[in-house]
Amino acid sequence: MKEKNSVGIVKSSLFYSSNHLDLESGIRLDSYELMYETYGSLNKKKNNAILVCHALSGNHHVAGRYSKEDKYPGWWDNLVGPGKPLDTNKFFVIGVNNLGGSDGSSGPKSINPKTKKIWGSSFPIITVQDWVTSQNELITYLGINKLAGVLGGSLGGMQALQWSIQYPEKLANSIVIAAAPNLTAQNIAFNEVARQSILTDPDFNNGNFYTTKKLPKRGLRIARMLGHITYLSNDVMGSKFGRKKINKNKNHQYSFNTEFEIESYLNYQGDKFANEFDANTYIRMTKALDYYDPAKSNVKNLSKVLKKAKANFLVISFSSDWRFSSERSKEIVKGLLDNNIKVSYAELSAVSGHDAFLMEDEHYHGIIKSYFQKVHKQL
Amino acid sequence: MKEKNSVGIVKSSLFYSSNHLDLESGIRLDSYELMYETYGSLNKKKNNAILVCHALSGNHHVAGRYSKEDKYPGWWDNLVGPGKPLDTNKFFVIGVNNLGGSDGSSGPKSINPKTKKIWGSSFPIITVQDWVTSQNELITYLGINKLAGVLGGSLGGMQALQWSIQYPEKLANSIVIAAAPNLTAQNIAFNEVARQSILTDPDFNNGNFYTTKKLPKRGLRIARMLGHITYLSNDVMGSKFGRKKINKNKNHQYSFNTEFEIESYLNYQGDKFANEFDANTYIRMTKALDYYDPAKSNVKNLSKVLKKAKANFLVISFSSDWRFSSERSKEIVKGLLDNNIKVSYAELSAVSGHDAFLMEDEHYHGIIKSYFQKVHKQL
Numbered sequence: 195m196k197e198k199n200s201v202g203i204v205k206s207s208l209f210y211s212s213n214h215l216d217l218e219s220g221i222r223l224d225s226y227e228l229m230y231e232t233y234g235s236l237n238k239k240k241n242n243a244i245l246v247c248h249a250l251s252g253n254h255h256v257a258g259r260y261s262k263e264d265k266y267p268g269w270w271d272n273l274v275g276p277g278k279p280l281d282t283n284k285f286f287v288i289g290v291n292n293l294g295g296s297d298g299s300s301g302p303k304s305i306n307p308k309t310k311k312i313w314g315s316s317f318p319i320i321t322v323q324d325w326v327t328s329q330n331e332l333i334t335y336l337g338i339n340k341l342a343g344v345l346g347g348s349l350g351g352m353q354a355l356q357w358s359i360q361y362p363e364k365l366a367n368s369i370v371i372a373a374a375p376n377l378t379a380q381n382i383a384f385n386e387v388a389r390q391s392i393l394t395d396p397d398f399n400n401g402n403f404y405t406t407k408k409l410p411k412r413g414l415r416i417a418r419m420l421g422h423i424t425y426l427s428n429d430v431m432g433s434k435f436g437r438k439k440i441n442k443n444k445n446h447q448y449s450f451n452t453e454f455e456i457e458s459y460l461n462y463q464g465d466k467f468a469n470e471f472d473a474n475t476y477i478r479m480t481k482a483l484d485y486y487d488p489a490k491s492n493v494k495n496l497s498k499v500l501k502k503a504k505a506n507f508l509v510i511s512f513s514s515d516w517r518f519s520s521e522r523s524k525e526i527v528k529g530l531l532d533n534n535i536k537v538s539y540a541e542l543s544a545v546s547g548h549d550a551f552l553m554e555d556e557h558y559h560g561i562i563k564s565y566f567q568k569v570h571k572q573l
Numbered sequence: 574m575k576e577k578n579s580v581g582i583v584k585s586s587l588f589y590s591s592n593h594l595d596l597e598s599g600i601r602l603d604s605y606e607l608m609y610e611t612y613g614s615l616n617k618k619k620n621n622a623i624l625v626c627h628a629l630s631g632n633h634h635v636a637g638r639y640s641k642e643d644k645y646p647g648w649w650d651n652l653v654g655p656g657k658p659l660d661t662n663k664f665f666v667i668g669v670n671n672l673g674g675s676d677g678s679s680g681p682k683s684i685n686p687k688t689k690k691i692w693g694s695s696f697p698i699i700t701v702q703d704w705v706t707s708q709n710e711l712i713t714y715l716g717i718n719k720l721a722g723v724l725g726g727s728l729g730g731m732q733a734l735q736w737s738i739q740y741p742e743k744l745a746n747s748i749v750i751a752a753a754p755n756l757t758a759q760n761i762a763f764n765e766v767a768r769q770s771i772l773t774d775p776d777f778n779n780g781n782f783y784t785t786k787k788l789p790k791r792g793l794r795i796a797r798m799l800g801h802i803t804y805l806s807n808d809v810m811g812s813k814f815g816r817k818k819i820n821k822n823k824n825h826q827y828s829f830n831t832e833f834e835i836e837s838y839l840n841y842q843g844d845k846f847a848n849e850f851d852a853n854t855y856i857r858m859t860k861a862l863d864y865y866d867p868a869k870s871n872v873k874n875l876s877k878v879l880k881k882a883k884a885n886f887l888v889i890s891f892s893s894d895w896r897f898s899s900e901r902s903k904e905i906v907k908g909l910l911d912n913n914i915k916v917s918y919a920e921l922s923a924v925s926g927h928d929a930f931l932m933e934d935e936h937y938h939g940i941i942k943s944y945f946q947k948v949h950k951q952l
Contacts, residue, residue, distance in 0.1 A: 218827075321825075378810070378811055379807075379810040379814040379815055380807045380810045380811070382836065383835050386839055387798045387799050387802065389829060390794070390795060390840070391795045415769070419766045419769065422762075428757060428895075431758040431759045434758070436758055436870065437870040446597070448600075450856060450860070456761050457762075460762055460765055491815065
C-alpha cells in the first residue's frame with residue numbers, strides 16, 4: 195500500500211569536499227564528507243531549494259523510508275512530502291547530516307584521511323558557523339546559488355538564524371522554530387550534566403571507545419533521560435504519566451526497580467538511544483549549542499548582528515517550551531524588527547513543551563504551509 | 574570572638590530505641606538508633622519543643638558548630654538560635670538525622686544488629702510515614718507529649734505535613750515550607766535520572782560498596798549536579814552565572830574541560846557532595862520523596878485526609894521555585910481551608926528558586942519569627 199503524501203523510498207548520497215575547511219577552532223579539515231538526502235526536484239531556475247537543518251540527535255534522513263519494511267520514516271516526515279506543509283511537489287528539499295555527526299558525515303566515528311585511523315576523540319569540536327560553512331559547500335555543489343529557505347527547530351533553528359547572518363545574499367527565507375539566539379546558564383547546565391555523565395563513564399575511555407568493545411552506554415543513557423525531561427513540559431508529563439505506576443494493582447514495591455510510568459518511559463528512551471547514538475557526537479553537539487552566540491551574550495548586539503540579514507523570517511515558539519522559551523524567540527524577533535526585516539512570528543499554545551516542534555498540529559503546520567505557499571509564489 | 578545569636582558549640586546525642594519499628598514496607602526493624610541535637614531548654618510544662626525536619630541531604634546538625642575551628646555551622650543556623658526567628662531562648666529545638674540517613678542514625682552505612690555486618694543494600698526503603706513514627710519515639714523518650722511545632726522545608730515540609738495527619742493530637746503547629754503534597758511526574762523524573770546515575774555506576778556494586786575501596790562517586794556527582802539545577806531558578810542562574818566564562822579573556826577553548834562559570838559551579842558542588850554523602854542514603858531519600866502521597870494522587874482526597882489534622886499551619890512557598898511550585902503549596906492550603914483549619918499562607922517573591930527556603934531573607938524570616946512569637950504566647 196502506498197503511503198499517503200510520502201516522499202516514498204529514499205536514498206542517501208555522499209558529498210565529498212576536496213576543499214579544505216578552516217574551522218572556528220583554528221583546526222583545518224583538509225577534506226570532509228557530508229551525507230545528505232534530497233526530496234522533490236530542483237527547478238530550472240534552481241531557486242526552489244529548502245535546506246532542513248537537524249537538531250541534537252537528528253540527521254539527514256528528514257523524510258521517507260529506506261525500504262518498504264522500514265519501520266520508521268525520517269524524523270520530520272509529518273512536515274515534508276508531496277502536499278505536506280513543506281511541499282516536495284513545489285520545493286527541492288535537502289537534509290544533511292552535520293559535520294561531527296555519526297550517520298555518514300565526517301565525524302568522530304569516521305576515518306581521518308591523514309592517519310587512516312578512526313578520528314575518535316581527535317575529531318575537532320564543530321560550531322554552528324562551521325556547519326553553515328560546510329552546508330554552503332554542499333548547496334554550491336548541488337548547483338544552488340541561493341536557497342529559497344533554511345528551516346530548522348531547536349539547534350536546527352540556530353543554523354537557520356546563522357545562515358541569514360553568514361550568507362545573507364544566499365538566503366531568501368529563514369524559518370526559525372523553538373530556538374534561541376544563545377543558551378541560558380540553565381541550558382548550559384543541563385548540557386554539562388549530560389556531558390559529564392558521558393565523560394566520566396569508564397567505558398568512554400577518553401572518547402576512544404571504537405576499538406574497545408565497550409561503548410559508554412551508561413553515560414549516554416543518563417544524558418538522554420535527562421534530555422527527555424527538558425523536551426517535555428511539566429504539564430504534559432503530568433497528564434501523560436502523572437503518578438501512574440506500571441503495575442496498577444500493586445502497592446509500592448519498595449525497591450529501586452522501575453515502578454512509575456515516567457520512570458519506565460525515561461529508561462526506555464535512554465536504553466534505545468544508548469544503543470543507537472554516538473557518544474562523541476553527542477558531546478560535540480551539546481558544545482555547538484553552548485557556543486552559539488552571534489550577539490556575544492549581548493541582547494542589544496543582536497540587532498547589530500542581524501543588520502546583515504536579507505532574508506524574510508518566520509519565527510515560531512511554543513508556550514510550554516521551557517528549554518527555549520518564547521521570550522528567547524522574541525529576542526530574535528526584536529532584533530529583526532529593529533532592522534525592519536520582514537518577520538512573521540507565532541507563539542503557539544502547545545502543551546507538549548520543546549518537543550512540540552516535531553509534532554503534527556493543524557495550527558502549527560498550517561502556519562508553515564501558508565508561509566511556504568507564499569515563498570513559492572514569489573519564486 | 575563569640576558568634577552573634579549562635580547556639581554556640583553543640584554536641585550530638587544518640588537515641589537507641591529498643592522498641593521495634595514496623596515499616597510501611599512490611600519490614601520490621603527490631604531496634605534502631607537516631608542521631609539528634611537539641612538547642613535551648615525544654616520548659617517545665619514540656620510544651621515548647623519544635624522538631625526541625627531535614628530535606629534530601631540534611632541531617633540533625635541544624636545549628637551551631639562542633640568546635641571553635643568548625644568551618645561551617647548547622648544547615649539552618651541562620652534561622653535557629655537565641656533571638657533568631659526560631660528563638661532558642663524560647664523554644665526547645667530538636668534536629669534529627671532521619672532513619673536511613675548516613676550521619677549516625679541507623680541506615681545503610683550502619684551495622685545491622687542481627688548480622689553484625691554493615692547493612693549496605695539490605696537496609697530497607699524508608700518512607701516519610703516511617704520517619705514520623707520514629708521521630709515520635711524520640712520525642713516520647715525526651716519526655717514530650719505534644720510538640721509546639723514541626724518545621725521543615727522541601728522533604729522536611731512533607732514530614733511537617735505528615736505529622737499533622739499521623740499524630741494530630743501531638744502537634745500544635747505545622748510549618749510547611751517549599752513543599753508539596755506529593756511529587757509530580759517531572760519531580761519523579763529528575764529523581765529517577767539521579768538514581769539511575771548512581772545505580773549504574775560500576776562502583777555502586779549493587780549498594781555494597783563499603784567493603785570495597787571504591788565509592789560510587791561518579792554517579793553521586795551527576796545526581797548532585799542535576800539536583801542543583803533544580804534548586805535554582807532559571808533567573809537566578811542567569812544573573813549569577815549567565816554565559817560568563819571562568820577565564821574572561823579567552824575565546825572558546827574547544828575542549829570538554831570546564832569553561833563556563835555555571836559548569837564550574839556544578840562540578841564543584843558535585844565533587845564536594847560525592848566525597849561527603851552516602852549513595853545508598855541518597856537513593857533512599859529520593860524514593861521517600863517519590864512515595865509520599867497522603868492523598869493517594871487525588872487532590873480532592875487531600876481535604877479528606879487533612880480532616881484529621883488539629884494543628885495550626887503556616888505554609889510558605891517561593892514564586893521562583895519550579896521544583897515545588899506555589900501551586901503545590903496552594904493544594905495544601907486548599908485542603909486545610911476545606912476543613913476550617915487555621916492556616917497562614919505566604920507566597921514570597923524570591924528569585925532564588927527552591928533554595929530560597931534555606932536563605933536569609935528579611936521578609937521570609939520575619940514571617941517565621943512572628944509566627945513563632947504567636948506560638949510562644951499561646952504556650
